[in-house]
Amino acid sequence: MKFQQLQQQFVAYLREPDKNERPVNVEQERLDVYRELLFNNVSGFVCAAFPVLKSLYSEQAWQQRLQLFFAKYRCDNPFFLSIAQSFLDFLQHQYQLQPDDPVFMLELAHYEWLELDLATRKAQAWVAITDLKQQALQLSELSSVQAYQYQVQQICTEFQPTEPQASFLLIYRDPHDEVKFIALNQLTTLLLQLLEQQPGLSFAALIELVSPYVPQLDYAQLSAGAEALLTDFVQKGIVHAFQAG
Known part of the structure; x- marks a missing residue:
């Protein structure tokens, strides 16, 4: 042989x-x-x-x-x-x-893998935002926006859902290298997904893209709400200034 x-x-x-x-x-x-x-x-x-x-x-x-x-x-x-x-x-x-x-097996597996991926992911040094409305924006490489059919972040031996209940999450690694999550509403999910998919958007361009999805809000209302959200994410290191390449 x-x-x-x-x-x-x-x-x-x-x-x-x-x-x-x-x-x-x-x-x-x-x-x-x-x-x-x-x-x-x-x-x-x-x-x-x-x-x-x-x-x-x-x-x-x-x-x-x-x-x-x-x-x-x-x-x-x-x-x-x-x-x-x-x-x-x-x-x-x-x-x-x-x-x-369990019906949520694949989603839970993806969520746990993503936690490990973010915990070990290497990221380049990023530039802080000094003027939210003037600088081009991007989502941190140490963040990921996800939509799941089940509330994967709560699953344990005592909580195993059998019926879908949508869960919108921002999973991220904070400045102390701890992986955390933030539960999002649909509007915030859309806003962050746009930044994730189109890095380099300005604040004005981002508002323009989101606006058609919330016709009940005028520009001033939408702009004020987005500014408050993004300011919080900037402070957490989740949103920072865009860097080409």
Whole structure:
């Protein structure tokens, strides 16, 4: 048997020993130890990244899902943090939902992954805003605006919703490197989404884009409300001056 074939057989057995033949001339005990080390390493990062999701399953049910992921995981990125992204991708694109999976499973997994992503994301130095109405604006790279069907920020073993209830959130990393969230109304969500999608908007341009969605507010009312909101977000480091490139 060629080395490449032996290598493929070895990897296939480590992924799914119940479905693949044991490589020849390799002791069973050595295979078991090696597989256990690899599996525990990968599953340890998944458990650390998705603690709330893990807490909603029995140990046996959670291990079953980890085994399914381990069998599919290709480890094409050298960074350990990418394991969480791979697990989320697995749930979104390869995993078949089971009857005992909560209806909010995918949204909760995304929310927990986003918390980790923001906690470890690198951002360039930013320029503070000195004149909100004159400088071009952008949302911080350490912030993300999200709309979920379920209130993922409240889910725990004691609170597991079965019916959708929309949740609009700003998830961000504060100056002390703590990841936090702010519950938003639809208007504030729209305002921040525009800044996120179109960095470099001026205050006047932002108001002009938002205005058609709130015809009940005149320009002065909308401008005053947006100014108060954005001033608060500037103080929190969530909105800052636009930097090209």
